[in-house]
Amino acid sequence: MSLLSHHPRRLIIAITGATGVAYGVRLLQILRDLPEIESHLMISDAGVLNLHQELDMRRKDVEALADVVHNVRDVGASIASGSFQSDGMIVAPCSMKTLASVANGLSDNLIARAADVVLKERRRLVLMVRETPFNLAHLRNMTSVTEMGGIIFPPLPGFYHRPQSIEEMIDHTIGRVLDLYAVPHTLTPRWSGLKSET
Template identity: 85%
Template sequence: MPAPADAAGGRGQEQPPPAPQRRLIIAITGATGAVYGIRLLQVLRETPGVETHLMLSEAGVLNLHQELDMNRKDAEAFADVVHNVRDIGASIASGSFQSDGMIVAPCSMKTLAAVAHGLSDNLITRAADVVLKERRRLVLMVRETPFNLAHLRNMTAVTEMGGIIFPPLPGFYQRPQSIAEMVDHTVGRVLDLYGVAHSLTPRWNGIRAG
């Protein structure tokens, strides 16, 4: 039997579905270092084919104001999709939601503890739990110093579950000239973990001869 003509008058041919967008879930919580989450969102917004899903904790919003003179709407403007941290029924709360993983930038010790113990007490920790159970990549940019034993044990627990603990520690071997360069170096290293192309920082080519 001949194939039916399509709407344009040609032979009917089933079109392949569009390639799925890459999706990254970003959470900003109440540790110092809100700039890391904002810079991630800024870079990903300019990266073709990446859809960002953002959550802000209440303490995270306070830090945005304290550290960057930004409010909730300022931060949300950088994301493709925004979720209320109390909306436990959101799409990202289900393993059927396809994503490349999740970054908590920065990650408070409270959020770390909740993830380590599987509490899923809000959408941030539920989404992190989903990422872990689906064997996707979870990066926690933990910010505290010094660490106590509870912090260290929680970081070990998350690592054993497959998460990546990524304290945003600046590197000085590239001789950064500004805080912005140090932030970009760290953000670039995080994006490397997801295979997201960027030009935020030069690549290390070995020690130069003296």
Template identity: 80%
Template sequence: MPAAQRLIIAITGATGAVYGVRLLQVLRDTPGIETHLLVSDAGVLNLHQELDMNRKDVEALAHVTHSIRNIGASIASGSYQSAGMVVAPCSMRTLAAVAHGLSDNLIARAADVTLKERRRLVLMVRETPFNLAHLRNMTAVTEMGGIIYPPLPGFYHRPQSIADMVDHTVGRVLDLFSIPHALTPRWNGIKSTD
């Protein structure tokens, strides 16, 4: 096993770039984690539109970066060890490519490798409402072992800001990889109303 646990993070062209950025920020300071970043061209547009960030800004948060055009990158092979992959956010185009095994760029190829190696793949799909093609693609990915994780905010922890809601969602994604964090309070049951 590698000295650091590798986690592949992809940011695609759906709204919600903040989820990928926050995930990278948290993992950058997490001992024993090595992040491998992929950003689609549409993802770069969203980073600029939503967060006033450019490609270099977000790449600075990752340990290793890859061009989505480099289909021969290390993460394109199942022999390259990783804990899995998170696509945050995941566009419907990327979802469809993964669901149908279209490894036409490194994001889709790395996701395909993650599935074929039976590693954890988390797709933070961002679209609303869903049409039937979206739902069928989500079903296909789930049947292949992927996890569909729409970044829907929870309110039981009484968030006071958008940052609280983002941290709660990112924390739940980290839980899926058993990565310790203190981003959000744990559920301790409903308080008695008596």
């Protein structure tokens, strides 16, 4: 018998102050129904404001969706160490402030520190950046994160599957993100090629 205890797969989720908090909430809802994955959540103060503005949700409502909740100011939390094993981290949505902190290794709060740890341990970091249009600082920060091994994933909706609702557009995007972590799902139909003209 192995002396090592079996741990579920772990995903770190952060919700920051960009528009699009519905992506983070939907991601947590999906992970909640997957017992093989343990979710670790952080919400920035600006993220809390957007939860109220965009979804009429309170912090505690969203935190209830996660397996473990961390205070964004607790830089001594378990996820701040490389010894904490995880499959990686998703920032959904990712503000330009958080992007800049990650790109420059500031680690000024637990979100930026956890992202820094994921990068240094060569794990998968996905930043669902939200801003438009981008200025040069945004683009340079995205380049820096990409060069460090992170994935820049703006939540741009696809229309080839002919979504009938905002919810379907969100699910399509979240499904693509989950694909990056090999998490099985049925959120959106798989591409089967273009339909031929009749």
